[in-house]
Amino acid sequence: MQQDQAVYGDVQFLTGSPHRRAVLDALCAEPARPHELCAEIDATRTTIQRILAGFREREWVVKHDGDYRATVTGRRVCEQYEALHEEVTRARRFGPLAAHLGPDADDLPVAALEHGRLTVSEGGSPLAALSRFTEWLGAVEGDMRAVSPVVAQPFNEIGAELLSGDTRIEFVIDSAVLEQSKARYEAELQFGVDHDQMTIYVHESPLSLGVALDDERCCVIAYDDGNNLKAILEAGDGELYDWATEVFERYRERSVPLPGLSDEGTTATEG
Template structure:
């Protein structure tokens, strides 16, 4: 069993995280030494609260007082820097939560660039279609040929694919058996197009798909779906390392897929 911090260290951590004003005081002192009156002007706290915070920091030797000013010690600077990094990581984790929670095994080697907040679009109760709308916009902005994986079929995505095909874009498309069955029952035109159109090559994965992925000439779009196959979040990137990772993921899924023409007769003969 992994050991946690001893009681004294745990109490110090709990003290620092106990109020946003404590971090704010550390942040001000990280910029420059300051008197309590200066801190009252820049931190939303009373003078009494500031004095108590400074006393707590002094007790832990995170600050020292010289010539009436408080300044961070070397350890105080390190505590601030590590805590700021932790806060940043937690903020990133919160932003990426809807994506990370629905990715399945592919999350094990997910590039960190895809977790940056400015790469993410997430759906919410207030805007449940935010992710799917952004994914559709991404499709409309495609440059070059497309490789894609999808665990769902919708008229929105089918219409976007038609637009791409009309521009001469070639699409390699991986679906699973549930998508094939739904296409056969509800989107027969799209299924026929996937079988016969010269610019689209469709493959069927041997097990249920758990992610959505699209690559064009230089960009990646990763989609995470919930248990009801609603798009919960997408992440976009044009970073080279992310693109190479996405190519590897696509190839891995392709290795376990068969051409649509080889699978379709079997599906048609099923009762």
């Protein structure tokens, strides 16, 4: 317990002021004297001396012939702090996506968060993600596979346009979406059921996220509890594409094809 408190104190010391991180960064780059650090970091000599004293106490820095330099442990602390800072920055950026994806996205590849294109609906752009997803759907090339926990007329219209060409669509919905489609979009649902280029699957339990893939691209879609589209993450071929493919196939395997509107008892089975 005492050691944990000491470590916590060290963390607090480093993170307590941006000047401290800047001094450690500078000394990891090259040895320096206090007046040189004052000029580089724009801090008073008193501030720099206090920081250096704290670093020497923790043995992150040593003094030799008037110069201060980072020790190997000081360098490690600096590197790991930088990694933590980057991860927290990434978490803040992708928070609106992660918060609404549900447990099925727990294994979302980290590389996707580094290289994917993220669009978030927030503040002055409440429809940004919805607009971007509509654009994505309008640019589908080849066949499309999708999982969706919502139904909306704009998506029905785009789907009909895709089916008017050569696009084949495999579409996984849950039982709630099926019931909403029967109640509000009966003609559109029947069109999809009857079309020989479209296969609709029904998943019995609620879906927690959306995915869509064509031959070269994929996207992961996050909805809030009110079925409002909050964020969309896109990528081309790569780790996110492979992950989205696995998610789609997993849901499809746990679903059953929808043969027609007359089969009121049709539900999906869990695998």
